[in-house]
Amino acid sequence: MQKRNLGNSALEVSALGLGCMGLSHGYGPATDTQQAVSLIRSAVDLGITFFDTAEVYGPYLNEEVVGEALAPVRDQVVIATKFGFTFGADNKQQILNSRPEHIRVAVEGSLRRLKTDFIDLLYQHRVDPAVPIEDVAGAVKALIDEGKVKHFGLSEAGAQTIRRAHAVQPVTALQSEYSLWWREPEETIFPTLKELGIGFVPFSPLGKGFLTGTISADASFGADDFRSIVPRFGQEALQANQKLVILLREIAAKKDATPAQIALAWLLAQAPCIVPIPGTTKLHRLQENIGSTAITLSEGDLQSIASALAQISVQGDRYPESLKARVGR
Numbered sequence: 001m002q003k004r005n006l007g008n009s010a011l012e013v014s015a016l017g018l019g020c021m022g023l024s025h026g027y028g029p030a031t032d033t034q035q036a037v038s039l040i041r042s043a044v045d046l047g048i049t050f051f052d053t054a055e056v057y058g059p060y061l062n063e064e065v066v067g068e069a070l071a072p073v074r075d076q077v078v079i080a081t082k083f084g085f086t087f088g089a090d091n092k093q094q095i096l097n098s099r100p101e102h103i104r105v106a107v108e109g110s111l112r113r114l115k116t117d118f119i120d121l122l123y124q125h126r127v128d129p130a131v132p133i134e135d136v137a138g139a140v141k142a143l144i145d146e147g148k149v150k151h152f153g154l155s156e157a158g159a160q161t162i163r164r165a166h167a168v169q170p171v172t173a174l175q176s177e178y179s180l181w182w183r184e185p186e187e188t189i190f191p192t193l194k195e196l197g198i199g200f201v202p203f204s205p206l207g208k209g210f211l212t213g214t215i216s217a218d219a220s221f222g223a224d225d226f227r228s229i230v231p232r233f234g235q236e237a238l239q240a241n242q243k244l245v246i247l248l249r250e251i252a253a254k255k256d257a258t259p260a261q262i263a264l265a266w267l268l269a270q271a272p273c274i275v276p277i278p279g280t281t282k283l284h285r286l287q288e289n290i291g292s293t294a295i296t297l298s299e300g301d302l303q304s305i306a307s308a309l310a311q312i313s314v315q316g317d318r319y320p321e322s323l324k325a326r327v328g329r
Contacts, residue, residue: 001047002293006199007273009172011121011151013078015268015293017050018043018286019203019279024062026226031281033065040069042283044077046290052175052201052277054082054125055110059091063113071115080175080201081110082155084125096326098128100139107143123153123175127329133161137168144169153201156327159192171198175277176327178202180211180263180305181232181244181314193273205267205276206260208233212285213245213259229320237316247308257295260285264292269302 002015023036031039040051053066063081070077083106086097110119122143124136143149151172154162165171174193178185179202193200206212208227217239221228231237248259255262260278267276278289297305319327 001049001290003049004199004272004275006121006151006173006201006275007193008197009151009170009199011078011172011199013050013275014048015275016048016264016290017052017080017201017275017277018048019277020051020053020062020066021057022279023281024065025057028222028225030058030061033068036065036281037069039281039283039286040066041073043286044070044073046287048290049076050078050080050275050277052080052203053114054123055106055113056082056085056087056094056125059085059087060109060113063110067114067116074116078120079114079116080121080123080153080173081114081119082123082125083107083110084128096126096128096130098124098131098136100131100135103136103139104143107148111148118147119149121151121153121173122149123155123173124157125155126326127154127157127161129329133157133165134168137165137171141169156329158328159188161329162189162192162196162198166196166198171196173199173201175201175203177204177318178267178274179205179207180248180266180309181207181241182318190271194271199273199275200271202267202274202276205278206263210238210241211245211248211259211263213249217242230316230318231320232314232316232318234316240313240315243312244309244314247305247312251301251305255295257291258288260288261292261295262297264289265295265297266302266305268293269297 003012004015005012024030053062084098085094140152152169153173155175227233252259252262280286
């Protein structure tokens with residue numbers, strides 16, 4: 001497995017990470033714990049060293065699974081987790097909370113669940129408009145000084161927020177959605193990250209499964225699947241966006257690859273500081289995703305893809321109205 005550094009930092013990780021959320025949260029019932037542990041350990045055996053989780057996934061369950069899976073190999077891996085919420089009595093309501101005193105409580109809980117003495121990369125999960133980002137960065141800086149956290153990250157933050165945080169505590173990585181069907185970060189985020197030397201970790205690099213080519217135009221999703229409320233997965237949007245899957249299949253056929261592998265290889269080719277974190281619950285999909293790191297897209301390939309993408313207008317918003325206010329702040 002190739003390695004990459006996140007921005008100008010010394011944090012070296014595998015070129016592809018594993019997003020662990022889907023093992024416990026977001027896409028239907030949680031995977032059996034021992035099956036999830038087995039998958040994560042298989043990822044380690046296959047060369048993945050970068051694992052992404054958060055307290056909100058479950059809540060809490062995913063951190064526990066990741067902690068159990070990685071405890072025997074803790075010195076060989078990089079664990080990223082996130083703070084930024086408190087939860088209602090039923091643990092379903094998510095309330096933004098990045099007050100400094102809460103950050104400390106959240107980190108203590110994460111350390112306990114992850115069975116570790118330190119967190120390699122700690123993200124603010126979503127920007128909290130009620131708390132100045134300078135206060136958030138200061139709280140994380142204190143935790144870094146204490147050795148409980150090694151690196152600071154932000155998720156779905158806007159360019160000015162990134163700059164303000166970075167001035168207090170250097171930001172190692174930004175995590176935001178980025179893929180062939182969501183390219184907004186290219187406009188203002190990428191120039192900011194390049195200027196400041198910050199790494200980029202795309203989540204949903206396979207478009208929540210759509211870019212694998214396995215989701216048909218007439219697909220439907222259960223009430224416990226986040227995609228059931230995402231406009232981009234509505235029937236009309238699924239039908240319209242099949243053009244993108246057709247393009248991926250055409251490119252994949254020429255490269256003796258799969259659509260998912262081309263989607264990931266395209267991301268890896270965008271910049272050397274980009275580390276996608278596709279998630280899966282299946283070993284064969286994990287192996288398929290890792291295969292993307294062996295695919296080289298030439299400048300000509302990338303230009304052809306860019307030309308083809310310019311002819312495709314992706315339909316549907318990536319978040320429902322109720323969640324739009326939490327991104328890009």
